[in-house]
Amino acid sequence: MTGSTGSTGSTGLAGGTSLPAGGARVLRVVLVDDHRLFRAGVRAELGDRVEVVGEAGDVDEAVTVIRSAHPDVVLLDVHLPGGGGRAVLDSCVPELPDVRFLALSVSDAADDVIGVVRGGARGYVTKAISGDDLVDAIRRVADGDAVFSPRLAGFVLDAFSSGTVEVDDEGLDSLSPREREVMRLIARGYTYREVARDLVLSVKTVETHVSAVLRKLQLSNRHELARWAAAHRIV
Amino acid sequence: MDHSTSQPPRATRARRGRVLGGVCAGISAHLGWSVRVVRAAFILLTLFSGFGLVLYAAYWAWLPIDDAGEDASTREEGRDLAGALGLGALAIGVLLLMSVRGVELFGSWVTPLVLVGAGVGVLWRQSDDARRSALLSDVSASARATTRTAVRRGGPRILLGLALVLLGILGVVASQGDFVASLKGLAAALLAVVGLCLVLLPFVLGWWRDLAAERRARIRSEERAEVAAQVHDSVLQTLTLIQRSAHDSDEVVRLARTEERALRRWLYAPVGDPAATFVAALESEIADVEATYACAVELVHVGDVARDERVDSLVAAAREAIVNAAKHAGGAVAVYVECGADAVEVFVRDRGAGFDPADVPEDRLGLRESVVARMGRVGGSAHVRSQAGEGTEVSLVLPAALGARSVT
Numbered sequence: 020m021t022g023s024t025g026s027t028g029s030t031g032l033a034g035g036t037s038l039p040a041g042g043a044r045v046l047r048v049v050l051v052d053d054h055r056l057f058r059a060g061v062r063a064e065l066g067d068r069v070e071v072v073g074e075a076g077d078v079d080e081a082v083t084v085i086r087s088a089h090p091d092v093v094l095l096d097v098h099l100p101g102g103g104g105r106a107v108l109d110s111c112v113p114e115l116p117d118v119r120f121l122a123l124s125v126s127d128a129a130d131d132v133i134g135v136v137r138g139g140a141r142g143y144v145t146k147a148i149s150g151d152d153l154v155d156a157i158r159r160v161a162d163g164d165a166v167f168s169p170r171l172a173g174f175v176l177d178a179f180s181s182g183t184v185e186v187d188d189e190g191l192d193s194l195s196p197r198e199r200e201v202m203r204l205i206a207r208g209y210t211y212r213e214v215a216r217d218l219v220l221s222v223k224t225v226e227t228h229v230s231a232v233l234r235k236l237q238l239s240n241r242h243e244l245a246r247w248a249a250a251h252r253i254v
Numbered sequence: 255m256d257h258s259t260s261q262p263p264r265a266t267r268a269r270r271g272r273v274l275g276g277v278c279a280g281i282s283a284h285l286g287w288s289v290r291v292v293r294a295a296f297i298l299l300t301l302f303s304g305f306g307l308v309l310y311a312a313y314w315a316w317l318p319i320d321d322a323g324e325d326a327s328t329r330e331e332g333r334d335l336a337g338a339l340g341l342g343a344l345a346i347g348v349l350l351l352m353s354v355r356g357v358e359l360f361g362s363w364v365t366p367l368v369l370v371g372a373g374v375g376v377l378w379r380q381s382d383d384a385r386r387s388a389l390l391s392d393v394s395a396s397a398r399a400t401t402r403t404a405v406r407r408g409g410p411r412i413l414l415g416l417a418l419v420l421l422g423i424l425g426v427v428a429s430q431g432d433f434v435a436s437l438k439g440l441a442a443a444l445l446a447v448v449g450l451c452l453v454l455l456p457f458v459l460g461w462w463r464d465l466a467a468e469r470r471a472r473i474r475s476e477e478r479a480e481v482a483a484q485v486h487d488s489v490l491q492t493l494t495l496i497q498r499s500a501h502d503s504d505e506v507v508r509l510a511r512t513e514e515r516a517l518r519r520w521l522y523a524p525v526g527d528p529a530a531t532f533v534a535a536l537e538s539e540i541a542d543v544e545a546t547y548a549c550a551v552e553l554v555h556v557g558d559v560a561r562d563e564r565v566d567s568l569v570a571a572a573r574e575a576i577v578n579a580a581k582h583a584g585g586a587v588a589v590y591v592e593c594g595a596d597a598v599e600v601f602v603r604d605r606g607a608g609f610d611p612a613d614v615p616e617d618r619l620g621l622r623e624s625v626v627a628r629m630g631r632v633g634g635s636a637h638v639r640s641q642a643g644e645g646t647e648v649s650l651v652l653p654a655a656l657g658a659r660s661v662t
Contacts, residue, residue, distance in 0.1 A: 147550070169588055173554035176592070206554050207647070208588025208603040 046161050049073040049088055051081040051107060052096040052123070057146070061094065061123075064150035069157055077101045082110050090118060091161045095140065097124035097131045108138035119160045123148075129174055137237050142166025164226045165233035172206040175232060194232060201228045266320035267313075274341065274375060275314040307371070314378060345372065366425025373418030376411055488516055508548040515541050532565050532598065533558045533591060539573040540589065547580035549587060557593035564632040565598070568652045571628045571636065572600045575648040579604035583645065600650040608640045625650070 046069045050058045053076045062071050073088040075081035078101030085093055085107070093111075095104045104122060111118060122140040124131060132143050141160045144153065145168055156166040167175070179194050194202065197218075204214040211229075215222045268279035278296060282289040299306030345368055352364065427436035492513040499505040528538040533555045540551045559565060572589070579587045583606020590601040629636040629650055640646035 169552060169554045169590065173556055173590070177556045203590075203592070206556070206592075207590040207601045208552070 045070050046092055046157060047072045047088070047090040048157060049075065049081075049085055049090040049093045051075045051084075051093060051099065051104070053077060053099055061153070065154060065157075066150070068154045078103070078106045081107045085111050085115065085118060089115065092157050093118060093120045094123050094157070095120050095135070097122055097126050097135055104135045104140070105138045108135060108140060112139035119163070121156060121160045121166060129178075132171060132174060133178070133236070136171070136233070139237070141233065143171045144168050145170065159226070163230075165229045167202075167205050167229055167232070169206050169208050172202045175236060176202050176206060179235075194235070198228050198232050201225055202232060205229070265317055267317045268320055275310070275379060276319070277310055277313040277317065280317060280320065281313070311374075341375075342372075366422040368422070369418050369425060370422030373415045373420075373422060376415035376418065379411075484520060488513060488520075504548045508545060511548075511550060512541070512545050515544065530561060531558050532561055532569065532593065535561060535566075535569050536572055536589075536591065536600075539569060540576060543573065543576050543580055547577070549580040549585060551576060551580070551587045551589055553589045553591065555591040555593070557591075559593045559598055564634075564652060567628055567632045568598060568600065568634065568650060571625045571634075571650055572602065574625050574628075575600075575602040575636075575650070579606070579646065579648070582606055596654050598652045598654070601647060602649075603645065603647045605645040608642050608644045608646050 048065070048069045048071050050061055050071060050073070052058050052061070055076065058074050058076075062074075065071065069092075072090050073084040075084045078099050081093075081095075081099070093107075095107060097104045099107065104124075108120060112120070120135075120140040122132070122135040122143040123146055124135075124143065125146045126132070136143060141163075142156060142165050144156055144166060148156070148168075159166050175194075176199070200218060201214055204217055209217065211222050211225045214220075215225045218225070265284040266280050267276040268283055272279050278292045279289055281287075282292045285292075296306040296310055299309060349365065349368065424436065424440060427439055492509050496506050496509050499509070528534045533553075536555075537553060540553055543549075544551055561569075576587060576589060579602055583604035585605055588601075588603040590599075590603075592599045625638075625648065626636045629652070632652065634650060634652040636651075637649045638646065639649070
């Protein structure tokens, strides 16, 4: 979409039209969380930097809203009445491949996180994230990149480092040295830009690495991943 | 005797070293006598018209089983069979002895009664094992395999026991009259038993269902009580405190953060022992720092190691670095821990103003000296990386001590 003149992101947005902001399209977002108060808080934090086109409080409602609104990005709570975020992903991802999902959770439980990511979410952030960072994450996810919180990066390093398994043909069961470095820096709390500077790479390359890791996380069928996640919940 | 415990120790049946039901072994352990003495006593008592046997059966029925000290590895498959053979030989010997003394073996009630006794023994012993398996399967799902094994091994034993009892009853009946009539009587008895089972089946099933339902309800109510206790002790208390100190935003953040940490640990976290592992120790230090400085410290860790003196130094150094980040930078502090095969690494990153290494403030220098010196003493290293406007990162590396760790 091309930008029309006159409007910027700083002007208040009204109605359902997508106004261009600084040459970029204003992203249309659906909030899915069972706590109304939390949705209101996120909506206020996002302000007019994105357009919230719908809200839902449970799985059925979420699927209906996402189908009718067809947003760019869905902010999806991991824990939802009616089957959890995973159920929303399972019914929406195959049918609406261009809708991107960003998981938002207070849960530290590894199998929750791994579950939604394997279900098709493009990223995972904690609810403690600041408004600016959240907007940034939404843009990134809308662009098709992956968003990893330090905690998710830690999960990935833990899951893919435990034990030495033989690598399969596609290399899905291990991280490349470069990917491992990127994950380590993200786990240390570095932003993509800082990672890029530290490793003397372009931000785009860092994004490529993170997306590759996300793909491995989603496609790897190594048994350790499931077992590891289960063990981390029970232990 | 230990006076601090109000309950005297109970006599139990021992699993370890048992021959039949573990009664003698259990009593000998309880009284502190030798097993041989107890066994001899029982045999002696048996000579008084079988009183010892009755006593033994009574103890078997009433004493609880003691499972301590018994696991799968201490049980030998062969011992069961050897024990059974030994007992069988003993029984035959006793029978022969009695026949020598003039007691008629065949056509009298003696042999059938021995058969019934043996069958009952086999069945009771089996029920001990079955109960033990049920106990195990409650504890962990992985024991389900154990249960299956017990059932598979238990099946023949139950059949054997039933056959012995049946044979014995048949013998008793046959010794009283002619065989064919006794067979008819047995068939009639069997029919009666089957009929009784059919009549009682609905009652037993209903009773079983009630029992299961009651058990579920009890587990639920226990869980609810635990949650209520946790919520009352922590969340409600904290909410009250927050209301009282609503004017002090630092205090509110501190309270909320402390509570969040406690609740999270209760809900998700592995129950690590701060005295045992590095990450658990660091976590408790972080909780302490957060409570003192009203900041949020996010800990991400990969792997864990056991504590020793060197690791303790690393914990202390990491705490110092985190305190410094909290004091000078405030806001969010990210801590990343990676426990690899050849080193433990800790990274403490803040988003504060940072500083120019050329223009180090006095206390920063203090941090650097104390952290670097501390790490140096245990063969590790510490680096401080900072740039004005970029925040600060302290990295600590503790190489695995090859010689020290392999020697216990």
